Amino acid sequence: MEFIIYRFNPETDKAPYNQTYQLDKTQIKPGMMLLDALKHLKQQDPSLSFRSSCQEGVCGSDGVNANGQNKLACITPLSELGNKISLRPLPGLPVIRDLVVDMTQFYEHYERVAPYLQADEFNADVEHLQTPMERAKLDGHYECILCGCCTTSCPSFWWNPDKFAGPAALLAAHRFVVDSRDIQPKQRLKQLDDAYTTFRCRNIQNCTASCPKGLDPSAAISDLKHRIINDD
Amino acid sequence: MKQAQFDAVIIGAGGAGLRAALQLAQSNVKVAVVSKVFPTRSHTVAAQGGINAALGNVSEDNWHWHMFDTIKGSDYLGDQDAIEFMCREAVEIVRELEHFGVPFSRLDSGKIYQRPFGGQSQHFGESQATRTCAAADRTGHAILHSLYQQNLQVGTHFFNEHLALDLIKDEQHQIAAIMSLDIQTGEYHLLRANQFLIATGGAGQLFRTNTNAMINTGDGLGMVLRAGLPLMDMEFWQFHPTGVAGKGMLISEGARGEGGVLRNAQGEAFMQRYAPKVKDLASRDVVSRAIAIEIQQGRGCGEHKDYIELDLTHLDPEMIKTRLPGIRDISLTFTGQDPINSPIPIHPSCHYMMGGIPTNLHGQVLTKQDGQMHALPNLYAIGEAACVSVHGANRLGGNSLLDIVVFGREAARHMQQQTQLGSASDLPLQMQQVEQRIHKWQRALSNNASPNNTPLSANINDNADSIYLIKQDLQRIMEQHCGVFRDAPNLAAGLPKLDALAERLNKVGLEDSAQVFNLERVQAFELENLLALGYATLHSALSRQESRGAHSRVDFPERDDQAWLKHTLYFSENHRIDDKPVNLSPLTVDGFKPKPRVY
Incomplete structure (x- = not known):
């Protein structure tokens, strides 16, 4: 199996380049994930850098672009990728080294949408009540692992990475707007209401197509737009 | 080398570190959190089933x-004052988490959903209790993200x-002070502070088959050993009964709490032979041993009879x-099987470090000198890295x-009260030990630097x-x-093998010669910690x-309260073993006397 991997070490390389690696057939086991293959390659070449941690798709460390699509390496079976696999860092963010990107801008957009519950006063004797129906509205939101696969697959983010919040941040924004316990939904919508933060979304839906957790940021953004417009 | 100064430095940004950080930042303490990954990548994120609190909602x-x-x-090894404290705080702290935004699943009443878990009872062992508060089976994820979000609101300073x-x-x-390595740049940072809190989590990477993340390498424990301080009860490692066979990922105990059943190759629900009363919801050590025995005695499933099946097929698919x-x-x-239609192949997998x-109860680190235990004034530890001890011999x-949340909050409250806060030491530092470690791996870098710095796989010596x-x-x-x-x-027989590894670790070089994001060097530092924990x-x-x-000695099969109702202390210098009494006196209620443990 052949891997063509984007390499860049800022200390020694003037420009990024592709390096080809081979993984022997005997090393490939049924059910093997892309991350397992990367670990084998790192044994061959310890200078190959990529993030990983939980190895089961919950920590969000190992987003990469495999054959042109953003994936989490640890839950992407090699069998899905064919015999020639091209690996690149997540697009649209500065590269620190090899497959490791600088996610600062991604995190800043997340922080900007005030992604924390603002609830009524705390009462130690009883929780804030929420019906199962109200709670069900959070499904498809809170499971986000901040891997960045959606935002870095979004052409609107590529064009306006400093101004468009991007699907991950907007999914988080929506999660608090629809949380029955939150007391600031109007304030939140107002904050999202400008030509760029939310409305740069052109409904391309790469975000939903690329989410490794099967979430639907596109639908959440559409709902935010409707709420912002109806709120005016 | 860069330098910075804070009132308090927290090492680790999992649930424990983040709960403590939130408390300190809210009280305007100048706190920094040092984490080797972005906070939401911490391993708390992988906790599934839930958090216990006697809410009584079900x-x-x-x-x-x-x-x-x-x-x-805990098989009576847990300290009863700490356990009372934790269980009393539980109800309020779960409501606090809910207030922080944790999306707990809900009952029709609108209250937090709870499910039954192993080892839970009503009326002191009589009937099964329903005590585990859950956000579906992603409770750790929900808690970690909510705590990180709350920290964003108060502007906690992170060194990610x-x-x-x-x-x-x-x-x-x-x-x-502490020394840290900025993985992104390769620069070293000296962080001075008055108070230090270790919240670096567990070290399941010590074992081949484990449920743990790659980052769980016990870094804080290695730091403590190198500072001449002891570790406690390190013989107690929890093997979770239901890791995915051959791979290790966790399948929550919640699967059995919701009605899942373990079966051997004959299809027998064998737990009824080992724990007639509570069957599949016996304590984890009991279930893991039962599985190991079933496999040893030839009743394992599959071609190689080397796993057991967790059967959920009789349960409601919607549930x-x-x-x-x-x-x-x-x-x-990871198995290609939908548990709605076919059982999940499972095998015990190293999961949690009880030691x-x-x-003490406030998270202050203890050591033993001249036969006396005493607390260090400005060093704290919480969560899986610590042993307070609420889990004793089995969690x-x-x-x-x-x-993590109870002692995260408690340690932070105690740190706030400490008068020394705000007057960090400005005396000269003893830098020799850390400089030696840094130079060792720095030297390993330069020794291996190849001229073009782009080693191709073909150039690397396979031997x-x-x-x-x-x-x-x-x-x-x-x-x-x-x-x-x-x-x-x-x-x-394992000890000389560790000696051989220590020898190899002394000699080995690094292939990666970069400063920026050199993960081989990170793994070298981690491996030093893991090896120390192996010893x-x-x-x-x-x-x-x-x-x-969880400590099963075939040569000493019985529990011996006369000789061994005490904690083990381990010091790395000469691998010295000492002990510490178990606290059998709770804070406000009568102590529970050791009894035979039957489920």
């Missing part, structure tokens, strides 16, 4: 019953992708989709998420030793010599000549 409950269950689950290397003492032997969506995903992804850095499911190979061997050795069942000859574990396991909780 059936009658009481913190005193929770306390009894935890003590019994910084690996903490060592605690640094001043001339008067007070801990006065599986709403209450256990995460484990269904894991099963689909750790000994602390109950649902108690680890509780442990050369590597950090990767040494780690792999360490994990195999620990699995072979210190698994579910142990005996003296096998434990002792701590083998020596502690060898010293304890009884079977208690």
